Every structure is written in structure tokens, then in C-alpha cells.
């Protein structure tokens with residue numbers, strides 16, 4: 409069985425891949441596509457490149473007025489919000505930039521803070537029980553240098569009550585080089601296997 413078990417039914421998983429690189433067809437995307445190729449055919453996949461969906465700078469309005477100053481998202485922000493809420497599994501595919509996630513990825517995560525406060529969206533409660541995964545390419549061989557990236561994503565998952573799927577990492581600098589990282593490709597082949605364990609959650613609602 410490969411799905412999300414709710415009280416009364418099993419709903420197929422749907423994966424949203426958010427690509428955070430500052431270039432197209434890079435190593436992070438290649439590694440993510442390798443992992444995604446092992447997902448069963450009935451698992452929906454949606455791929456969005458954050459560079460195609462520019463977000464405005466994040467305004468901190470948390471303490472303005474009565475604390476619900478964030479407007480309803482529109483445009484690209486709405487697209488990303490709806491895509492996020494529409495997925496049971498969220499895959500943040502960000503290259504390692506200065507030991508952490510890319511700026512586009514970080515800006516997307518910052519907008520979560522707004523979405524938690526937009527009246528009627530109930531973002532935090534609705535994200536509970538979904539699964540957050542990470543995929544990252546880096547130029548170096550030492551994956552421990554990506555601890556800040558992994559820690560950021562894992563703690564974001566914890567904060568929203570999401571399940572944590574882990575981070576798939578691979579080494580490459582020029583586009584395509586990650587395909588020469590045999591151990592990364594091997595890990596990619598089974599990376600999403602953990603999602604085969606059904607979970608009881610509200611994620612499919």
C-alpha cells in the first residue's frame with residue numbers, strides 16, 4: 409500500500425517538488441528526478457521551479473494591528489500556497505548554498521510564516537501529518553557541511569508537525585556531475601521508500 413490512511417480511506421500520495429536552484433536542469437533537480445523515477449506510477453508528481461514563481465520580499469506583519477494583517481495570497485504566492493496544501497509530500501530540492509538552502513527556498517519558507525496567519529487558511533494545522541523531504545546537491549564531498557540545510561528543513565517539519573523524510577544529498581558542481589556520484593544515485597533509488605509506510609493523518613484533507 410502506498411498512500412495516506414485517513415479514518416475511512418487510503419488516499420494516494422501526491423508529491424510536490426519545489427526546485428530552489430538559481431539555474432535550470434542542475435544537479436539538485438537531476439538527483440530529485442532520479443529519486444522520483446522510483447515512485448509508483450499512481451503517485452502524482454508536480455514539479456515547480458521557484459525561479460518561475462517569484463515571491464515578493466517577505467514582510468513581517470506579525471505584530472501589526474491585531475496580528476492578522478496578512479492579506480489573502482495572490483499570484484505566484486497563491487500558486488505556491490495551493491500547491492503546498494495540495495500535496496501529501498513536499499520535497500524541497502535546494503542546492504547547498506553557503507551551507508544552507510538557497511535564497512529562493514528560504515524566501516518560500518519565510519512565507520509559511522505569513523500563511524500561518526492569513527485568516528481562513530489554517531496552514532499550520534493543515535500541514536500537520538504531511539511529509540517533508542529534502543534533496544540537495546553540493547560541490548563538496550562532506551555531507552556534514554550541509555548540516556545547516558538539513559537542520560533547517562527538519563526543524564521546519566517539526567514546527568509544523570510534519571513527518572520528516574530526511575535529505576538526499578549528492579555531490580556535483582557543474583550541471584550533470586551528480587550523475588557521477590554512484591552512491592548518491594544508489595540512495596536515490598530507495599529514498600522515497602519510507603513513504604510506503606501508511607500514516608494516519610489529516611494530510612489528505
Ligand SMILES: Cc1cc2nc3c(=O)[nH]c(=O)nc-3n(C[C@H](O)[C@H](O)[C@H](O)COP(=O)(O)O)c2cc1C
Nearest residue numbers: 429434435436503505506507545546547548580581
Ligand atoms: C551561491 C553558491 C553557494 C554555494 N555554496 C556551497 C557550499 O556551501 N558548499 C558546497 O559544497 N557547495 C556550494 N556551492 C556549490 C553548489 O552547491 C553546487 O554547484 C551544486 O551542484 C549546485 O546545484 P544545482 O546544480 O542544482 O544548481 C555553492 C554554489 C553557489 C552558486
